Amino acid sequence: MTRNIRRPLLGxxxxxxxxxxxxxxxxxxxxxxxxxxxxxxxxxxxxTRLTFWHTRRRNQExxxxxxxxDYNQASPNVEVVPEFQGSYDDLxxxxxxxxxxxxxxxxxxAYEDQVxxxxxxxxxxxxxxxxxxxxxxxxxxxLADLPEQYLRTNRYAQFKDQLLSFPFTKSxxxxxxxxxxxxxxxxxxxxxxxxxxxxxxxxxxxxxxxPAFAFDMDPxxxxxxxxxxxxxxxxxxxxxxxxxxxxxxxxLDLLSRMKKAKTLAxxxxxxxxxxxxxxxxxxxxxxxxxxxxxEELVGTxxxxxxxxxxxxxxxxxxxxxxxPNVCIxxxxxxxxxxxxxxxxxxxxxxxxxxxxxxTGYLPIRKSAVTRPEMAAFYxxxxxxxxxxxxxPTTKGEPNVVGWREVRSHLQAAAQSVxxxxxxxxxxxVQLKKKADQALAQSR
Amino acid sequence: xxxxxSLRRRWAAGLAAHLALGVxxxxxxxxxxxxxxxxxxxxxxxxxxxPALLPAVPQWRNYVDAxxxxxxxxxxxxxxxxxxxxxxxxxxxxxxxxxAFGLLEFPGKSLLFVLYLATxxxxxxxxxxxxxxxxxQLGWHNTYRAMIVPWGASAFSVxxxxxxxxxxxxxxxxxxxxxxxxxxxxLWTVAAPLxxxxxxxxxxxxxxxxxxxxxxxxxxxxxxxxxxxxxxLLYFLEAExxxxxxxxxxxxxxxxxxxxxxxxxxxxxxxxVSAGVKG
Numbered sequence: 001m002t003r004n005i006r007r008p009l010l011g012x013x014x015x016x017x018x019x020x021x022x023x024x025x026x027x028x029x030x031x032x033x034x035x036x037x038x039x040x041x042x043x044x045x046x047x048t049r050l051t052f053w054h055t056r057r058r059n060q061e062x063x064x065x066x067x068x069x070d071y072n073q074a075s076p077n078v079e080v081v082p083e084f085q086g087s088y089d090d091l092x093x094x095x096x097x098x099x100x101x102x103x104x105x106x107x108x109x110a111y112e113d114q115v116x117x118x119x120x121x122x123x124x125x126x127x128x129x130x131x132x133x134x135x136x137x138x139x140x141x142x143l144a145d146l147p148e149q150y151l152r153t154n155r156y157a158q159f160k161d162q163l164l165s166f167p168f169t170k171s172x173x174x175x176x177x178x179x180x181x182x183x184x185x186x187x188x189x190x191x192x193x194x195x196x197x198x199x200x201x202x203x204x205x206x207x208x209x210x211p212a213f214a215f216d217m218d219p220x221x222x223x224x225x226x227x228x229x230x231x232x233x234x235x236x237x238x239x240x241x242x243x244x245x246x247x248x249x250x251x252l253d254l255l256s257r258m259k260k261a262k263t264l265a266x267x268x269x270x271x272x273x274x275x276x277x278x279x280x281x282x283x284x285x286x287x288x289x290x291x292x293x294x295e296e297l298v299g300t301x302x303x304x305x306x307x308x309x310x311x312x313x314x315x316x317x318x319x320x321x322x323x324p325n326v327c328i329x330x331x332x333x334x335x336x337x338x339x340x341x342x343x344x345x346x347x348x349x350x351x352x353x354x355x356x357x358x359t360g361y362l363p364i365r366k367s368a369v370t371r372p373e374m375a376a377f378y379x380x381x382x383x384x385x386x387x388x389x390x391x392p393t394t395k396g397e398p399n400v401v402g403w404r405e406v407r408s409h410l411q412a413a414a415q416s417v418x419x420x421x422x423x424x425x426x427x428x429v430q431l432k433k434k435a436d437q438a439l440a441q442s443r
Numbered sequence: 444x445x446x447x448x449s450l451r452r453r454w455a456a457g458l459a460a461h462l463a464l465g466v467x468x469x470x471x472x473x474x475x476x477x478x479x480x481x482x483x484x485x486x487x488x489x490x491x492x493x494p495a496l497l498p499a500v501p502q503w504r505n506y507v508d509a510x511x512x513x514x515x516x517x518x519x520x521x522x523x524x525x526x527x528x529x530x531x532x533x534x535x536x537x538x539x540x541x542x543a544f545g546l547l548e549f550p551g552k553s554l555l556f557v558l559y560l561a562t563x564x565x566x567x568x569x570x571x572x573x574x575x576x577x578x579x580q581l582g583w584h585n586t587y588r589a590m591i592v593p594w595g596a597s598a599f600s601v602x603x604x605x606x607x608x609x610x611x612x613x614x615x616x617x618x619x620x621x622x623x624x625x626x627x628x629x630l631w632t633v634a635a636p637l638x639x640x641x642x643x644x645x646x647x648x649x650x651x652x653x654x655x656x657x658x659x660x661x662x663x664x665x666x667x668x669x670x671x672x673x674x675x676l677l678y679f680l681e682a683e684x685x686x687x688x689x690x691x692x693x694x695x696x697x698x699x700x701x702x703x704x705x706x707x708x709x710x711x712x713x714x715x716v717s718a719g720v721k722g
Binding site: 051057058083085086087093094100101102270271273274275277280297 | 486487490491492512571572575576579580584658661662665666667674677678679680685686
């Protein structure tokens with residue numbers, strides 16, 4: 001380092017360090033007024049401040065901020081402050097730490113297994129009495145306006161069947177298919193059943209010289225494939241898994257056959273849009289939330305569409321419901337009521353329609369679909385309408401404590417079948433053993 | 444006098460060494476090259492499979508788009524404040540502790556030094572929860588303090604400086620004492636300049652570690668006002684569709700201060716690493 005540059009650099013470093021150390025001594029305005037104790041509902045200029053932890057970025061975060069800003073303007077006593085906290089896993093880590101340090105926000109998004117985890121720490125505010133409150137609750141017709149499966153998945157049998165969370169943003173597991181490639185291979189419609197799927201994948205694979213099915217080992221996708229084989233993943237009482245039943249074996253067998261036939265190629269989730277848009281595959285199973293990104297990537301290069309995932313013969317179409325819910329942490333009664341009022345506002349037909357258009361997620365309310373702006377949106381985006389049409393076939397995943405670990409065992413089982421060539425039956429038996437142990441240990 | 448055979452052998456050995464080092468250098472540099480090339484591709488090119496090495500038309504605009512997509516000026520400033528503060532604290536603590544362990548004699552010195560080094564064996568994940576709880580108890584959540592103070596000392600840096608001082612002849616210190624110099628004067632006039640390579644190395648590692656930190660700042664901050672650059676890069680990662688070209692552009696921008704610092708201090712850094720190896 002030359003002497004000429006050393007001193008100015010050293011001076012700059014010391015200046016910045018002085019600023020940082022001044023921050024350490026608390027002389028900086030960066031200190032948050034709510035940095036001590038709970039962040040849930042500190043007062044901000046006389047208003048009740050409700051922190052809302054979420055995982056949205058870019059345009060979706062902007063839209064969420066706009067919705068909150070509009071709500072705050074209309075609500076003189078409340079300020080909802082949305083704060084990005086990383087991915088769902090990062091957010092989950094932060095909530096777990098915050099539970100121990102008693103510095104929880106007012107609201108957070110969470111998947112069902114995460115909600116169950118927070119419930120074991122007695123951190124959540126059950127919502128039943130808020131939902132049925134005569135003043136701020138939902139009327140019977142409003143409750144009927146919510147898809148029944150959205151509400152059911154937010155009731156937790158392990159916790160006295162209480163409503164511990166509420167639907168926030170929902171999507172479906174769907175089949176993305178390249179209609180152009182299917183037509184070239186001689187197929188006029190996407191596959192309805194798994195045998196048809198195998199047949200179409202084989203034909204397209206021969207044509208393009210690559211595996212037609214790009215497969216991401218997501219546990220929710222695997223759950224959906226088990227459902228579509230006519231099976232379940234957990235017993236009715238939630239005490240043990242049902243992975244040793246024939247549906248799981250058939251699902252694993254399908255993956256094994258397709259891998260051996262070179263009609264299936266495993267891919268990373270981030271690579272799936274590029275593979276599909278580059279016509280390196282014809283089929284992808286994924287969340288309908290990726291539709292908007294695919295519209296952008298594919299453009300008008302080829303014709304493609306969305307369908308419900310294939311099902312076994314003799315089984316009704318069924319798929320998995322994606323998307324997190326929102327839950328309220330325990331705080332003062334006033335803060336809890338204000339948090340619920342915000343949720344109620346967010347799922348109102350007007351706001352949920354706005355959210356659906358801006359994000360590509362599904363509207364939470366059935367009546368939102370009949371609003372003029374949603375009708376216009378679906379007219380302009382027919383694939384988004386196809387996603388909505390799949391909604392009646394959706395089913396939630398288990399919402400029991402310990403399901404997170406079960407998911408990783410399910411993923412490992414599928415990986416052992418595809419990667420190491422483990423026999424599907426053996427993999428299913430081993431999976432059930434490990435999954436049941438995980439459930440038992442979590443109780 | 445070297446024969447033509449031995450000259451040819453030496454030439455061949457030199458060529459082989461250069462080739463091997465060149466290949467190794469390319470392998471190490473390739474990820475950075477890929478990042479920079481990805482930063483000037485379109486979104487489609489950056490996501491394409493199979494990937495193309497070069498963009499069809501360089502998209503320099505990606506840097507502008509990345510910079511204006513999120514509050515990157517704020518992220519950079521926060522990273523600078525935190526990283527420089529941590530660096531200053533680490534260098535100071537390493538100097539003082541290294542001086543004590545390297546040049547002074549006091550009861551329990553060896554045991555204390557071993558305990559200090561033992562902290563290197565403890566993974567970050569183990570101390571994450573207790574550190575987070577302590578930060579909250581102190582009321583430091585969502586402040587610069589939370590990102591600076593826990594990282595203000597480094598056992599590795601202390602080890603580096605200690606080894607430097609242990610390699611010094613005792614005569615230096617005794618001569619200074621004869622001249623009437625106390626510990627404080629000796630430290631700042633003789634010991635600190637002599638340990639400059641080790642301190643520069645310690646500072647560089649501390650700066651790197653702090654600049655690249657993601658999980659801890661994400662956990663102890665609540666909003667973009669205080670978040671550093673690594674958290675800011677999450678802006679381009681989204682489950683519904685990452686923006687790899689903008690992420691690469693933002694990552695390249697984030698890397699620039701590190702590169703500048705290394706190029707300015709590389710000679711001192713290499714001396715420091717060598718001194719540590721010899722020590």
